[in-house]
Amino acid sequence: MLDQLQLTGQRVIAVFARLGQATLFLYQIIMTLPGLMLRPSLIIKQLYSTGVQTLLIIVVAGCFVGMVLALQAYYVLVDFGAEDSISQMVVLTLMRELGPVITGLLFAGRAGSALTAEIGLMKSTEQLSGMEMMAIDPMQRVMAPRILAGFLAMPLLTAVFMAVGVLGGYLVAVHGVGIFEGVYWSLAQLKVDFYSDLMNGMIKSIVFGFVIVWIAVFEGYDSVPTSEGLGQATTRTVVHGSLAVLGLDFLLTAIMFGDI
Amino acid sequence: MNSKTVEIAVGIFVALGIAAFFMLAMKVSNLISYESASGYQISARFDNIGGLRERSPVAVGGVRIGKVSSIEYDNETYEAVVVMEIEPKYNRFPTDTSAGILTAGLLGEQYVGLEPGAEEKFLISGGEITVTQSAIVLEEIIGQFLYSKADEK
Numbered sequence: 567m568l569d570q571l572q573l574t575g576q577r578v579i580a581v582f583a584r585l586g587q588a589t590l591f592l593y594q595i596i597m598t599l600p601g602l603m604l605r606p607s608l609i610i611k612q613l614y615s616t617g618v619q620t621l622l623i624i625v626v627a628g629c630f631v632g633m634v635l636a637l638q639a640y641y642v643l644v645d646f647g648a649e650d651s652i653s654q655m656v657v658l659t660l661m662r663e664l665g666p667v668i669t670g671l672l673f674a675g676r677a678g679s680a681l682t683a684e685i686g687l688m689k690s691t692e693q694l695s696g697m698e699m700m701a702i703d704p705m706q707r708v709m710a711p712r713i714l715a716g717f718l719a720m721p722l723l724t725a726v727f728m729a730v731g732v733l734g735g736y737l738v739a740v741h742g743v744g745i746f747e748g749v750y751w752s753l754a755q756l757k758v759d760f761y762s763d764l765m766n767g768m769i770k771s772i773v774f775g776f777v778i779v780w781i782a783v784f785e786g787y788d789s790v791p792t793s794e795g796l797g798q799a800t801t802r803t804v805v806h807g808s809l810a811v812l813g814l815d816f817l818l819t820a821i822m823f824g825d826i
Numbered sequence: 827m828n829s830k831t832v833e834i835a836v837g838i839f840v841a842l843g844i845a846a847f848f849m850l851a852m853k854v855s856n857l858i859s860y861e862s863a864s865g866y867q868i869s870a871r872f873d874n875i876g877g878l879r880e881r882s883p884v885a886v887g888g889v890r891i892g893k894v895s896s897i898e899y900d901n902e903t904y905e906a907v908v909v910m911e912i913e914p915k916y917n918r919f920p921t922d923t924s925a926g927i928l929t930a931g932l933l934g935e936q937y938v939g940l941e942p943g944a945e946e947k948f949l950i951s952g953g954e955i956t957v958t959q960s961a962i963v964l965e966e967i968i969g970q971f972l973y974s975k976a977d978e979k
Contacts, residue, residue: 610832613840614835722842755855759855760851760856
C-alpha cells in the first residue's frame with residue numbers, strides 16, 4: 567500500500583521534472599535564436615525536411631477530407647432540401663477544426679517522428695557531444711533551426727490543407743452532386759468570417775506546430791541513447807504530440823468560439 | 827541533395843502556402859465584402875427585428891447591395907434602430923422607400939428588403955426610412971391562427 571503510494575508520488579514528480587526540463591530546454595533554444603538569424607541556410611534546410619516533404623501527404627489527405635465532408639453533408643442536407651449549404655459546412659469545418667487538427671496529427675506523425683529519430687540518433691552516435699567538443703552549440707546548430715522550421719511550416723501546411731480541402735469539396739459538390747458553382751462560393755463567402763474563422767484556424771495551427779516541434783525535439787534530445795530508447799522516444803513524440811493537439815484544440819475552441 | 831534544389835523546393839512550398847492562404851481569404855471568406863461596403867448609410871426603425879443580426883444582408887429586388895452595420899434599441903420610442911451600410915454606387919433611394927425584414931426561404935436567414943418608392947428626392951447618407959414592416963414572428967402567426975380558430979367555434 568505504502569509502496570504503491572510512493573510509486574505514484576514518484577511518477578507525479580517525474581512528470582513535473584520532465585515538464586521543467588522541457589521548459590528550460592525551450593528557454594535555452596529561444597536564447598540562441600538571434601544568432602541563428604545570421605545563418606538562414608540552416609532553417610531552409612530544415613524547412614525542406616519538415617515542410618516540403620510533408621506537403622504531399624497533406625495535399626492528398628486534404629483533398630480526400632474535403633471530398634468526404636461534401637459527400638456526407640450532401641446526404642444529410644438533401645433530406646431538408648438544403649444541399650446548397652454544403653459549401654458552408656465544408657469550409658467552416660475545415661477552417662475551424664479539421665484543417666489545423668488533421669494537419670497537426672499528420673505533422674506529428676510525419677515530421678515530428680522524423681525529428682525525434684534524427685536527433686536521438688545524433689545523440690546515440692555522440693554527434694551532439696562531438697559538436698560540443700568543437701565548441702559548436704548543438705542547441706543553436708541542431709535544435710533551434712528545427713524548432714523554428716516546424717513553427718514556420720505548420721501554418722503554411724494548414725493553409726494548403728484547407729485550400730485543397732475546399733477545392734476537393736468543390737469537386738464533389740459542383741461536379742459530383744450538381745450544386746451550382748456560384749452558389750458554392752457565394753454561400754461560403756456569406757457565412758465565413760475572415761477573422762473569426764480563417765484567422766482563428768491559423769492561430770490554432772501556429773500553436774499546434776509550436777507544441778509538436780517542441781515535443782519532438784525535446785524527446786529526441788532527452789531520449790535514452792539505445793535503439794530501444796530511440797524507438798520509445800519516437801513513439802512518445804507521436805502519442806504526446808497527437809494528444810497535445812487534440813487537447814489544445816478543445817481549449818482553443820472553447821476560448822475562440824464558446825462563451826465558457 | 828543539391829542545396830540549390832532545396833532552396834527552390836522551399837521557395838515553392840512557402841509560395842504555395844501563402845497562395846493558399848490568399849485564395850482562402852479572397853475566394854472563401856468575407857474579406858472582400860468588408861471593404862466594398864462603406865459610405866452610404868441609411869437607418870430604419872422597426873417594432874420587431876426578429877432574427878436579424880449585424881452583417882445580415884440588405885437587398886433590393888433580391889440583389890444584395892449592402893449589410894446591416896449596427897442594431898440598437900431606442901429607449902424613448904421603444905423601437906429597434908437598424909443602421910444599414912449600402913454600397914456607394916447605389917445611392918439613389920427615394921425618400922419614401924420602404925424597408926421590411928424578410929426571410930430567405932422558409933427557415934433561411936433574415937435580411938432587410940428595401941422597396942424603392944416614387945418620390946423625386948433621394949435619401950441622403952444618414953437618412954432614415956420611415957415606412958417599415960417588422961419581421962414576421964412565426965409564434966405570433968401561429969398564436970393568431972389558433973385564436974381565430976377558437977373564435978369561429
